[in-house]
Amino acid sequence: MNFASDNIVGASAPVMEALMRANAGTMLAYGNDEITKRIKARFAEIFEHEVSVFLVTTGTAANALALSSAVPPWGLCVCHREAHVIDDECGAPEFFMHGAKLIGLPGVGAKLTAETVRSYLEGLPKAVKQMPPKALSISQVTECGMVYGLDEIATLSAVCREHGLTLHMDGARFVNALVSLGCTPAEMTWKQGVDILSFGATKNGCLMAEAIVVFRPDLAEALDYRAKRAGQVISKGRLIAAQLEGYFADDHWYANARHANRMATLLSEGLTQLPGVRLAWPTEANEVFPIVPKTLDRALKAAGASYLTWTEASLPENEKIGADEVIIRLVLSFATQEEEVSKLLDVARAALSRQAAE
Template sequence: MNFASDNVTGASAPILDAVVRANAGAMPAYGADPLTAALQARFRALFQHPDLVVFPVATGTAANAIALAAMVPPFGLCLCHEEAHVMGDECGAPEFYTHGAKLAGLPGTGAKIDPAAFDATLSAMPRHVKQMPARALTLSQATEGGLVYRPDEVARLAEGAHRHGLAVHMDGARFANAVAALGCPPADVTWRAGVDILSFGASKNGALAAEAIVVFRPDLAETIEYRRKRAGHLLSKGRLLAAQLHAYLDDDHWLANAATANRMAARLGRGLAEIPGVRLAWPVEANEVFPILPAHLERSLKEGGATFYGWHSTSLPPGEAVREGEVFARLITAFSTTQAEVDAFLDLARACA
């Protein structure tokens, strides 16, 4: 009953098999192999975009930091949610790779940026050489609160960003979960809605270590090839990275994995919401569940063998609060989470409650 993260699982069988197949024989190094070359066509077809450029990397932190470095100069500012992964969980990598640019956090329930707050922030920003100018907006899809931006929400934020001269980046560490939840083409929630660069994640959804920087504006792609190499993220055995991404996309494996994780999260959330004394901070939209639990129930669950994290959030809905004797928790399901695991957790929670 491990619901600590979707990072704690191993890789899926089709991806492992693809790595083994790609391992045989010799191929050119540093991305000059045919598997890496074929990724361009795969991603252009997936996103229905004839000019996108894709750069495989091994980690989400690298994808985010290198992408933002291509968008934000050292004297610039990148706006994000105040709880975004790039803000609090990447050890300053975006600032490091941009050589000094800063991140500025914005509010919003469930770690989703509030459009009104975004518009107000941009309108109130001084236009003086003494202040860092905003140059990019980054959105987490799904958010750190497990909520999903709909295409119209992305479009509204992107329109405001572009109107003020900002480029738009999307941190898609759980992009598959968002697309599976929305049921829309990936294009509708990215470039058609105004996203300029996407960090396309796979590691949380069945890959060994595979992410990709997907650039929808070719002018922003010009420097990424060099930035990726300089940052140490051009893998010598790039075929093994490309093989993972091919297997991830084959037969919509990426969406099938994400749909499983989402279904298990929905089941977990419904079951928890029925237990007396438990309430969900916000709806379950992807593969993360955020319950507010009686403290004794949290202790009993962990003593009973369940693994999950306590959580802290500044983005609870208006009027909601974690009261004395309560604990705010985060539970995450993965592509390999089974109904039996979810039901065992819920049975334990009912018994402990």
């Protein structure tokens, strides 16, 4: 019963098969191979737009390099205060932005609203002593499992245009959000004003394969050099591209995300039927954030369940966590089996029944 992350499972079979095919024989190095060329063309087809694509091995590299292309050393990048870029990447974005800063704003469910961003931007002094805002970064899916709707992305983009900011999307769970919204990649990105995307695939079936997808040509000009300086121009680059080829084939990436999201819905529905359990935020993709009694938390862990406890920082105003309660995070993946979900629910029911009888 390991629900700690969608990073805990290996790569999916189609991805590994594509990787093994690419491993045979010899090909040009440093991304000059035919597989990489095919994948870059495939990204343009998927997004219905001419794009520049830079393949990297980690989401941290994707985010840090993407933001470095948009924010000069004297600039600010605005994000949610719990965003992965500010909270979980050991300062990598600021390191690669060479002194630029990240500023975190509040928002329910780790989502930013246009009103919050606009208010912050308009409240900044304009003197040279103040670092000017240059980019806005949003997480899709957010760190609390919520999904920005198309209209929400569009309104944030409008604020960016008003104030001259680049809009970056951290898409670590990109396709989980697509499945949730029922839209196309184009509709969730450049059609709503996204300028640059960190495209995640590792959490949804790849071994280690991410991409920076650039919709605005000026942001791509220096990324080849930035990627090289960051150690992300891989000599055997075909082995990153091959993973994505297996990932995209026959809409495998969609199938994986649909399964993960469905498992999350199943778990969420089961948990909310239990006495004393409620959701901190709606289940909108492949993560579930129940508020549970601490006694249940201990019982689940004693039974071997693995997951993380979570922060209260982005709860709705009317939601309060009791002294005997805790928020936990349960993440479902493409490899999660329905039996695992059922087992966790059975353990929870039994624990709550025992407690009620005592």
